[in-house]
Amino acid sequence: MPNPLHSIAWDDVRLVHAVAEARSLPAAAARLGVNHSTVFRRLRQLEAMLGLALFERHRSGYVPTAAGEAMVALATRVDADITGVTRRLAGLAPVxxxxxxxxxxxxxxxxxxxxxxxxxxxxxxxxxxxxxxxxxxxxxxxxxxxxxxxxxxxxxxxxxxxxxxxxAWALYGPLDEADPPPLARLLEEARWLSLSDALGHLAPARFLRGQVPEARIVGRFDSVQALTLATRVGMGIAHLPCFAGDASPMLRRLLPPEPGFAxxxxxxxxxxxxxxxxxxxxxxxxxxxxxxxxxxxxxxxx
CATH class of the missing domain: 3.40.190.10 (Periplasmic binding protein-like II)
Known part of the structure; x- marks a missing residue:
């Protein structure tokens, strides 16, 4: 009698992998570019051919059995091999x-x-x-x-x-003729702009959390480019990369670059x-x- 394992195709392995990652048949179908009924039918056919259940249905969705996990592991290895071969072929491009x-x-x-x-x-x-x-x-x-x-x-x-x-990063504000006040006054009186929590690990964001009163922070931004644009239109002062701050004719440095921010x-x-x-x-x-x-x-x- 033929071994059913010899009849497994790469499409079968991809299907099992997609269901395991998506945890639902409709989501797996969307990933594979087929309809829900096709995924359901092919999964049932594969389980019947193997004589093994590949998934258990839980509240959280489709959970792989031991047999299903083995096929998911196979899919991961094959995908890594394909990626490696693609990289090496790309590296051989002649022109x-x-x-x-x-x-x-x-x-x-x-x-x-x-x-x-x-x-x-x-x-x-x-x-x-x-x-x-x-x-x-x-x-x-x-x-x-x-x-x-x-x-x-x-x-x-x-x-x-x-x-x-x-x-390098430095503190920037609007261009005007008055000399910038010392940092102590800026901390207490200026309108500050900050990076949001998404970039809270950056040194300028950590500095503001520890030094600037919350009431003085008038705007937060989830990208450095947005922070730069907001500073250029005069919303407040902010620490910016020097390549962005110095390139703008609308801004000037209020303090020298901070070595700890670089x-x-x-x-x-x-x-x-x-x-x-x-x-x-x-x-x-x-x-x-x-x-x-x-x-x-x-x-x-x-």
């Missing part, structure tokens, strides 16, 4: 063409990267750019992005890259991709461009 996905923050994109990327595209029209912005680090090991430009003091050990500069600026990629022509040429280009702006990034000019 600098194709798509490069870049992950960075909205502030770095708007204030630093966009002009560089526009010039890069003019020089290398065969390379297409896919830009992903956000404050959460994407998983480059799973090809969520090919290159990341991040402000961090601890880049992941699984990535390779270059530390390009030390990203972080390293890293350009990162996955080891399997670093020699791919399209990745290599963009990494080298960005490193050279950012090196030319190191003085601004490190707070050397006001």
């Amino acid at each position: 600098p063409e194709g798509e490069v996905r870049i992950a960075t923050s909205d502030s770095l994109l708007a204030e630093l990267l966009l002009p560089m990327l526009a010039r890069f595209r003019q020089a290398h029209p065969a390379i297409r750019l896919d830009i992903v912005t956000g404050n959460m680090a994407l998983n480059l090991s799973r090809r969520d992005a090919d290159i990341a430009l991040r402000a961090t003091s601890a880049p992941p050990d699984t990535l390779v890259g270059r530390r390009l500069a030390r990203l 972080t390293d600026l890293w350009l990162l990629t996955h080891p399997d991709l670093r020699h791919a022509p399209r990745i290599r040429i963009l990494l080298d280009y960005l490193a050279e461009e950012i090196a030319g702006m190191r003085g601004l990034i490190e707070g050397g000019s006001a």
